[in-house]
Amino acid sequence: MVKIVLDAGHGLSTPGKRTPSGESEWSFNDKVVLAAINKLREYENVDILRVDDPTGKTDISLNDRTNKANAFNADVYIACHHNANTGTWGPWTGIEIYTYDHPQANPKSEEIAKVIHPLVVKAVGIQDRGLKKQNFHVLRETSMPAILIEGGFMDSYIDINVMRDNSKLEAHGEAIAAGLVQYFGLKLKVAVKNYLSIGDTGKEVKQLQENLIKVGFKLDADSNFGPITENAVKAFKTSNGLLVDGLYGPATKAKLENAVKPKPIPKTTPPKGTLYTVQVGVFSDKEHAERLAKELKSIGYSVYIIES
Numbered sequence: 001m002v003k004i005v006l007d008a009g010h011g012l013s014t015p016g017k018r019t020p021s022g023e024s025e026w027s028f029n030d031k032v033v034l035a036a037i038n039k040l041r042e043y044e045n046v047d048i049l050r051v052d053d054p055t056g057k058t059d060i061s062l063n064d065r066t067n068k069a070n071a072f073n074a075d076v077y078i079a080c081h082h083n084a085n086t087g088t089w090g091p092w093t094g095i096e097i098y099t100y101d102h103p104q105a106n107p108k109s110e111e112i113a114k115v116i117h118p119l120v121v122k123a124v125g126i127q128d129r130g131l132k133k134q135n136f137h138v139l140r141e142t143s144m145p146a147i148l149i150e151g152g153f154m155d156s157y158i159d160i161n162v163m164r165d166n167s168k169l170e171a172h173g174e175a176i177a178a179g180l181v182q183y184f185g186l187k188l189k190v191a192v193k194n195y196l197s198i199g200d201t202g203k204e205v206k207q208l209q210e211n212l213i214k215v216g217f218k219l220d221a222d223s224n225f226g227p228i229t230e231n232a233v234k235a236f237k238t239s240n241g242l243l244v245d246g247l248y249g250p251a252t253k254a255k256l257e258n259a260v261k262p263k264p265i266p267k268t269t270p271p272k273g274t275l276y277t278v279q280v281g282v283f284s285d286k287e288h289a290e291r292l293a294k295e296l297k298s299i300g301y302s303v304y305i306i307e308s
């Protein structure tokens with residue numbers, strides 16, 4: 001299991017962390033982090049911890065962030081930020097990644113930075129300011145390899161165009177994820193198997209449709225998996241909390257087949273000391289009478305057939 005910490009830096013209301021037009025740095029950082037998380041979730045054996053407030057409402061202290069990361073026993077800490085220069089619009093531009101400036105700094109921090117940095121520069125498409133070192137808290141106080149990314153200048157009339165482009169922020173986050181995938185050798189999750197899907201035909205589709213009809217859906221068992229069948233499957237999945245299972249995958253199939261299984265008739269035993277006489281009918285053929293007698297015996301009644 002690879003444990004990854006992501007940190008979107010600051011909060012929505014952190015003083016000074018804004019563009020000259022008033023846009024919050026956290027709003028840019030958050031989109032990058034979310035894109036990285038979404039991409040990383042496509043891979044096996046990954047555990048992700050986000051140490052900033054995912055709503056942005058609270059600026060979690062740096063101590064709390066690094067304490068959480070250390071307690072999590074993470075394998076890497078990625079802090080996502082956007083830079084500023086004078087606070088007024090200017091031509092400065094570029095991406096830079098920081099690692100801890102200390103002789104005893106974890107060498108894996110720089111290894112990870114070297115993998116991620118070129119991927120982010122290429123994805124975002126602005127100037128490369130290189131790898132740098134600094135004594136930032138999140139680099140110094142973390143017990144795992146840690147990097148801090150400055151994804152451009154918020155007060156740059158060049159870089160702001162990237163930050164206002166959600167597709168660029170998403171590409172930035174996915175580039176971070178791609179670097180981590182490369183460094184840790186992560187493997188994609190096996191795709192969810194669909195037993196049946198749109199366009200399929202045949203007896204298996206008909207069986208699915210008949211089962212859907214049994215649980216209350218109105219459709220024809222015509223052996224063609226079309227939009228009506230698709231909508232019924234989706235509605236069944238939603239009502240049973242099966243939201244991630246392909247269209248008609250293993251969990252959905254099992255749930256539906258269980259729903260249409262005949263329910264066993266509960267066996268009851270008449271109270272001792274109580275006698276009942278039940279006349280259930282008069283039959284012209286003995287076989288019919290014996291079949292009913294057998295059913296009544298199976299649920300606990302003593303049954304006698306009287307021939308007349």
